[in-house]
Amino acid sequence: MNSRWIGFIAARYLFPRHKKSPSPVLSILGIATGVLALIVIIAVMNGFQLSFIESILEISSYHLRVASIPQHNIEYAQSILLALPGIEAVVPFREFQGLARGRRGGQQAALVRGIPPNTLGMDAGFAGRLDFELGSFNLESGQNAVVGAELANRLGVRDGDMITLFSIPSIFSAVDSDGDSSEGSQVFTVTGVFRTGFYEYDMNWVFIDVASARDFTEAGITLGVKLRNRFHDRQALELAGNALRSIQGFEDVQLSSWRDYNRSFFGALRTEKLFMFILVGLIFIVVALNIYQAQRRSVLEHHEEIGLLRAIGGGEHAVRMIFVFDGAFIGFIGAASGLIAGLLISLNISLFFTVIESTVNFFISIINNIAIKFGAGDLGGFSIFSPAVFYIKEIPSRIIPVEALIIFMFGFLSALLAAWFASRKVSRVRPAEVLRYE
Secondary structure, eight states: OOTHHHHHHHHHHHSOSSSSSOOSHHHHHHHHHHHHHHHHHHHHHHHHHHHHHHHIIIIIIOSEEEESOOGGGHHHHHHHHHTSTTEEEEEEEEEEEEEEEOTTSOEEEEEEEEEOTTHHHHOHHHHHHOEEEEEOOOOOSTTEEEEEHHHHHHHTOOTTOEEEEEEHHHHHSOBOTTSOBOSSEEEEEEEEEEEOSOHHHHHHEEEEEHHHHTTTOOOOOEEEEEESSGGGHHHHHHHHHHHHHTSTTOTTOEEEEHHHHTHHHHHHHHHHHHHHHHHHHHHHHHHHHHHHHHHHHHHHHTHHHHHHHHHTTOOHHHHHHHHHHHHHHHHHHHHHHHHHHHHHHHHTHHHHHHHHHHHHHHHHHHHHHHHHHTTOOOOOOOOTTOTTTSOOSSOOOOOOHHHHHHHHHHHHHHHHHHHHHHGGGGGGOOHHHHHHHO
16 A cells, blocks of 8 residues: 555544544643753753853863973973964963952952963963953063952952962961061052952952962962863873873873863763753653553544554554654654744843743732732842842853754654554554444
8 A cells, every 4th residue: 555645644633623532732832842941941051051161171270281390391391282283272370379468458268370471362261251340461560460350359459459469388387576477478469350250260369470479389380281172182181191201301290181170070060960851851751641642542533444444454554653653743843843942042041031030020010019008018029040149140051952952852752652652552453343343
């Protein structure tokens, strides 16, 4: 028999003329809702997680670190690394734990990193992560400092003000008769106040010239390496290790990747995302059960027709494909519509949440007006991501195409498999029995 009849009958069963058969609309809406919800949630989660990860990699940890380098050969090591394929920037730095004190007596523990004055020109990724609220990145003078916005607020300083930096050892060592540390401290002029969007950096970080940092710590210079693609770190580690250790005097250099010194943090983020994926993905199980029951009911309702089709030459597999086609149609339409809606919302996530907040606040204002008339208190406003709780200026969203495709396939396959399992009941239909009673 020609297989075109399968599609014709599948369309009749999917859109029946009588109302007794289950409608596919609810199943399509269920699949679409699941795909939409999962795409939006994962996109927002990606936005938060990747903003944190990229802040860590671009500002703090770099993609690779090269330590234990002979200090008189730092520039030579830089030139060797920059000549390797895939390496975009090599920045020398030294850092120490210190204490920052402002002009009004405010003080805060800080991580002080010494970097070259031309770092913004050397490292585009680092430059792109600093948003200056006041001043600029100016370390040309050895006594200039650039501080985080929250740290500046804590110390009560602005650009042009003075701060005093202490190294931690100096605080516990030589103390003069007035009770102030006399060694290991210097006064710096604040030339810039930056914000990264990551509270830990905005509250605790100070940048000074790498030459000035030598007066605070005996630690040697470490090279921070940026790659064009951070996921090629293993290949870059091997290339850099072979290139450096083959040179006399560089045999003891130590190399590490961003995966090594951020393993626990990134692992926690990955686990969080996986469990969120699973929890929201339970929607598909519920919808698949609904499709399964609807298709089983359809098989029972068309029991006589199935027997007739089997009797005139329709094989068991061909008849089952009628119901599988219905499931595939439901899954594809639902997943496709959910995918399109999810992408549109994710790409305009701030507008989406603004509309939700405005709608909720409209009803809250009505309730407040009624409550005030009866002498009750004001309920206040509603904000999904309140600045009082979340350290963000806008809601981030990041769509990863592979993940969007996986979510689409989950929605499509859940309907397809549900229909396939429901169609197994076709094999129990005996054409002879059906025709005998007819």
